[in-house]
Amino acid sequence: MRTTVGGTGLRVRLTNAFGDREVRFGHVYVGAALDAAPPSYVAEPRDTDGRTSAGRAGAALATGANRRLTFGGRAEVRLAPGATVLSDPLPGPVQARQRLAVSLYLRGGSGVLTGRNRATAPAYGQQAAVSPVYRSTPGDHAADEDGGAYTEEAAVWHWLDALIVAAPEPVSAVAVLGDSLTTGVGAETGHGWADLLAWGSGIAVVNEGVSGGKVLVAGTGRAAEERLTAEVLTKPGIDVVILAAGVNDLGAGARAEDLIAAHRRIVTAAHAAGVRVIGATVTPFAGAVFHSPDAERARQEVNAFVREDDAFDGLIDFDAALRDPAGPARLLPRHDSGDHLHPSAAGHRAMAAAVDLRSLRPNHPPAP
Template sequence: MRYARFLAAGLLLVALPAAAQSGREVWIDAYQSSPADYDFVIPKEMKLPPETRERLRDRPPVTGTLRMRFAVAAGGRQVRIRLSNEDGTTPLTVVAASAGIAATGFDAKPGTLRKLSFGGAGQVTIIPGAPVLSDPVDLPVPTMGELVVSVHIPAGLKLKGFGNAVMAMGEGDQILAEAIAGADTIIGRPPVSGVLVRTASPPRVIVALGDSITDGNRPALGQLHGWPERLNQRIAAAPGRPALAVINAGIGGNRVLSTSWGKAALARFDRDVARVQGVSHVILFEGINDIGNGGSSTMFGNNPPLDVDALIAGYRQIIARAHAANIKVVMGTLTPFQGATSYNEAREAQRQAVNRWIRTSGEPDGVIDFDKAVRDPVAPLRLRPDYDSGDHIHPGEGGYRAMGDSVDIAVFGKAG
């Protein structure tokens, strides 16, 4: 049964949207950074490098101009920017915003900055729990092209250090400045949660739903933004250029069953996957935090031990909800973590049980064996040394590259 379903997924001729066949332009999602709150105080006994502890400390709200830089997985002639206050508890007022094509660092290419409006107004107040979508703006951007988006926030925005994205900030309203004067950098969860592009050649969108091993937010420019970005690079360079685009719905610390660092995957599936314009597949690669934080945990205190059957039931719910929305589910096996602070033999047994189910149940529409891609062939319960970031659970850039390279693009079917 498993092989029949896998073969069917691989051979299925998935028709392109009718819009692509007719040449009519449509809007599709081309970038995502899933909103997430991080209600967490670093325990004094937790061993962290001084620079990491400093970066993650609580800070006062940010005021002035905040600028973000990121790549889009699909190109188009117009863009719309999605701002989020979905995890906020007070209204967020943005008095001005802009988008442009990225140059060096956080600078914009001359002549490309466009002022954004929201329902025709330059200022917008986002109520708690809600996003806003900008009006369309003419800004041609190619596939894997990089944008800079700026927001002017005079009343302050609380950024959580665990958000892990580096942003530039400067005083006052500098949204139309090609280079922000007196710029400093700050780490946090970006208020830009998405970008839509308008195109007559829409790819099928693949959403990578995961935790920190997926999350593309990085604390320095120029870093590989995880395995989804590497997969996008391969797709863009592949012969015939498959009509696919991968967007990243990873949240560091996220879990399938429990809300802590961001809403549980079960709680955020509709927001981060089902609502995405153009989505055809989701890569579900979560569960190591459910396993690693069951029972006693340095970071999350004492929790009930994880029931593997409950985690599998969570996977089944995501598969059912995805199929109800005509979305195929490709699952990634959980990667090794021996040597990490959360590791013990009982949790390793749970990881093995979960991976057996992923590989053999036949319930996902396809499987990516990330475990096999990054494990040490000599000591398979550990990450390969040259793929290990040093904490024995997160891959380094070599590991992320290996993960992206391990994905068989054919698992997403062929466009007809």
Template sequence: MDWRLHASLDKGRRRLLAAALTLGAALALPCLPALGQDWHDQHWTGTWGAGPGGPPLPATTQTFTDQTLRLVVHTSIGGKRVRIRVSNEMGTTPLRIGAAHVALRAAGADIVAGSDRPLTFGGNAWVVLPPGAPALSDPVDLDVAALSDLAVSLYLPGTVGATTIHGTASQTNYVSLPGDFTAAPTFPTQRTILSWPFLTEVAVDGGSGGGGAAIVALGDSITDGTRSTPDTNNRWPDWLARRLQTVRDPVVGLNARLGVVNRGISGNRLLSNPPEGSLAGRSIQERFDRDVLATNGVRYMTLMIGINDIGNSSETNPVTATDLIAGYRQVIARAHAKGIAVYGATLTPFEGAGYYSPEKEVVRQAVNAWIRSGDAFDGVIDFDRVTRDPANPARFLPAYDSGDHLHPNDLGYQAMGNAVPLELFRSLKTGKTEMAPARQ
């Protein structure tokens, strides 16, 4: 064949091929949006959460062998759809969850008939979480009421150590006999636990009712609800959630949808990490991004932290008010950079507690004076004023003292929750969310 004819044929073939590719691309382009779901109209808001601690020492690590966990959580707001966040963020080996379900809780470990929903992760009925990683489930349709109980069931094949765990749940949770019982209406309980392994958040979507905003309560054991009565939801953030659902404050608005996500961890500190093996969580400065910024719909944050920094400080290297204030300023700056309003809570009395000293009381008073000054926070919640004994301001009011002179009892937590000014959340109005103005 003459080379000129051959070249001409090759050139024609190339033109035909190019035209075909162009036509194919043009025909394919309109279909591309159908490859993914439209998520722009979703309004996810945290309705419940817990801050994970760990990893515990091997000798104190809870283990589960081919068992199902049924974990009970109490919602703050309701929604039409639900999803969960599970975590292996404290783990050093992959975590396999063989199946996961969510349902309305009936009583104990049992669920409401017809409410069970299997959860998937990227379309799969199982998920493997790499060390240090969380995972979000796919959404499922479920009518969730505010101030109600959900049961989240996780099947753990093989032998699994609870290296990522919230240690002080003040809530009875359930461990099954061997087997996958994630869908079981009546749960075959082998034992109960007062902790939340692996589960760190439940979020709801308001659907056509619009979005909401989450308040993250960041702190230590006094936010965590230590020494409150188990299974009664008497932590102070629980009382705040009740008020937001039941008190029709005209400042906040009748249709405000404010979720309350409790990120208190017992033993937690602002500036330093606890000893190895503790479940007290990483310092606030270390866990801020994970426990605050990653919360669905976060718009507000309360910060009550520092009493463990003060109480555990050594005589040779004591923590000062200046140290704590510098730490607070860092947290405030990081929150403001993401459009989150921060409300500072004064530190409650602790005279009589095991780590109290007059010198440490001076630091607490100095910190509280700075918080009250309004120098940096967007607002102040004066828990100290509400809980102290007027006859001895360094101590809890006896009616509010759980007995250890550090933590409130149920009545004290109720007083704290009732003391949070609802006008702090005035910027959330019907159908529109705006951040409260921040002081610089």
């Protein structure tokens, strides 16, 4: 993972939210990854047994930088089904935009896995991201630094829920509640619009995107309404939530009035917790596999609500930033990754540029 702001006393939060049995971690380590290590898409050198060795280089850590975490003073921690645990603070500083590797050694079976899908690697034929996930050969390799045991790449953060630091001064903490557009699908480098917000802004960005996620019902994981209270507002320091979701609901035939009602409930729940909500318009998706005339009409109705209603504390007009003026129901070609749904790298940059960073700062007045 890459931090957004720096601080001290790094803590790692693990979750077994969807597990059907207790999971037991014998060791958990966190270390500084080698930013200079080549991403796996640069080359795929092969070992004599035919396996790729690129991942092994990418999993390498800085020498002497891998440190063991404890939980209540113990190296081992057990997580019951549905449980969450926070590590003890790790002494020392953590830099802003620092790339860290969290290594987990699981003792015994896992049952149903809890994870964040497409957390690091864009799909749909795009290149792998710069921070893939690695699985090791059997055994306890959590303390390893050379990466040699990590032979398999993946695109899911299993059990890893958050990195938390104590910042040296007050910062804005912004959670982005969304779907695959928020995770960065379509951006060749893996830096989606939500991740780009943190570059040089001094804002702590919590990327709560889940590919396939929906607002009204469970898509991949919980529905956004439930995720807000169970996954987002439980994290410390959240000042603002950007709600950038709904395209998967519309593609599945959701009615505009139902989606609007859900948006209102999300805003109400956030406001009750003292958190502001910025509404984002739904981006064009004509040409995507689940687009239809009914879905387009519903999208326009939802976007009119986001733009014109006073429910939200601010607006991000992603629709206006990405649409093709010659055909507003579709993405501008240079903003289209190729599937007519997910923005390209240029599209993600345009989305990030559409965000008024001032609206994310503490004590910013509500939108008129």
